[in-house]
Structure formats: structure tokens, C-alpha cells
Amino acid sequence: MAAQLNTLLREACEHVCPLPPVAGAVPAVRRRVRAVLADWQVSAEIVEDALLMVSELVTNAIVHALPPARLRLSWVRVDERCTLRVEVTDTGSAFPVGQPRVGIDPDEHGRGEAIVHALASRHGIRVHSGGVTRWADLVAI
Secondary structure, eight states: OHHHHHHHHHHOOEEEEEEOSSTTHHHHHHHHHHHHHHHTTOOHHHHHHHHHHHHHHHHHHHHHBOSOEEEEEEEEEETTEEEEEEEEEESOBSSOTTOOOTTOOTTTSSOHHHHHHHHOSEEEEEEETTEEEEEEEEEOO
């Protein structure tokens, strides 16, 4: 497995795709990610966790942020281990700080960040001139 991942790191270390700013985009993005991870021969356990993380991060960008947004999958080395990094970058919050979010049911939303944090070996947020990038890592098994 380690040799296979090292080959992946050299040959196909990332995949980037734009995210359409519509809620129905999430299933299509999941299918695309599943295909990419299959091409990269990623283990089924990592694929399922990655798809859940992708769903939560993409939904967050579509529902709460301004377009455009993009998804980036990449292989990084963390503590000498191959790690799948899932990143979603958007141009920032669609809601001014402190403004109530009309039409967003708190019983149906708000758990995505906790799910991503529970699955990830590491996670974080980078604020930069182009917007905000939320990222999470999954260690390859």
C-alpha cells in the first residue's frame, strides 16, 4: 500500500473541481470524488469517510458562503504518513456577522463541522485574500 501511495503522490497528487452554487450539486460532487478516489485506488474505509467529509464541507460552502467555491483533493505527507487532504475554498460568508440566518433550520443544519472534526486526523481553517479554505485530513490506512 505504501508503494502504491508513493506512486500516487508522484503521478496524480491532486484533483480540483469547481462547485456549482446549488444544493443539488452535492450528489454530483460525491460521484466525482468517488470516481477520483477509485482511480487513485484508495481503500474503501477512507473513501467512505472522505465522501462524508466532502458532503459536509461542500454543503457548508453552498449554503453559507458566497460563490465561487472549489474542492481540492490532494495527497500530503504528515508525520511521514500519506494523508488525503480535502479542502473547500469559498469567497467568504454569505451572511454578515451576527445576522440571523433566515430559512436555515437549526435542527437540520449545524452538525457538519462536528462530523468533519470527528473523522479528520487534523483539520483547520485558513482565511486569505481569496476567501476561506476549510480543510481536513484523513490518514491513509
